[in-house]
Amino acid sequence: MxxxxxxxxxxxxxxxxxxxxxxxxxxxxxxxxxxxxxxxxxxxxPDDLKNYVMNFLQHYFIILNLKDAVKGGDVFRINNCLKMMIPFFYNHSPLSKYMVECLDYILKTEVMLPPKLAIQVRAAACVNPKGAKAKNKAADMQKENQVNEMKELFKGLGSNKNEHSIETISKAYPVVNDIVSHIDLQISNKEVKSSHKSRS
Incomplete structure (x- = not known):
């Protein structure tokens, strides 16, 4: 022994x-x-395997809690989740930009901003594009999706990329996106989504 x-x-x-x-x-x-x-x-x-599993489960449940809070639009629970995530970001790196963003958001919404403006900032953190119940998504994720769609339009310009054409296609993006979404709705086209980057 x-x-x-x-x-x-x-x-x-x-x-x-x-x-x-x-x-x-x-x-x-x-x-x-x-x-x-x-x-x-x-x-x-010390049981290293137990410690590893416990840490892994802590990460997992915090992420699940945050995703559920965003999906339900629970702006107060989002702040609680961010507070719990700060130690993990700090442990990864004391200079973590994610930790700084968490601290910045929490300080603004709970300390620095007036109550009315703070609740507006919290409410603007989530968007619900289709208006369905408990189908909210992070506002920055929605913006990232829009940027990716605009990049696809820019690629379609081919060699005709210049300041004027990019400005024109940017103005036309909302109309193009609306037409495409209506066509998908009429033909009952459902986009297959997966949380995996590549299917096995």
Missing amino acids: EKFHLYFSSKLDKQESKYQPKLLEEKETIRIPVGNLIINVKLVK
Whole structure:
């Protein structure tokens, strides 16, 4: 059985006048007197697999909680989720831009902004393009999707890319997007979505 050194429970060697560490068996219990109180200490080997799984589950449930809060449009729970995510971002890097964004959003919505403006900022964090119940999405994700769609239009210009053509196609984007969405609706075209980047 593996043995461990426990330096705070050592025996005094009177001949050598120094502390000698006592070898303890795993899960062996020792009694430490602290004043009138006796504390029982049991030496247990750390379970690395358990620690890994616990940390993984903490990450997982925080992400699930945040996704559910965004989907339901619960702006107050979003702030709570961001507060719980700050230690994870800091642990990844003290200079993490995600941690800075979390702190900035929380400080603005809870401390710096007036109550009316703060609730407007919170409400603007989520959008519901189709108006369905519990179908909200993050506003920045919606903007990213629009940017990607506009990039596809820019690619369609081919070699005719210039300032005037890009400005024209940018103005036409809302109309083009509206026409395409109506055509998809009429032919009952459903976009297949997956959380995986590539299908196996």
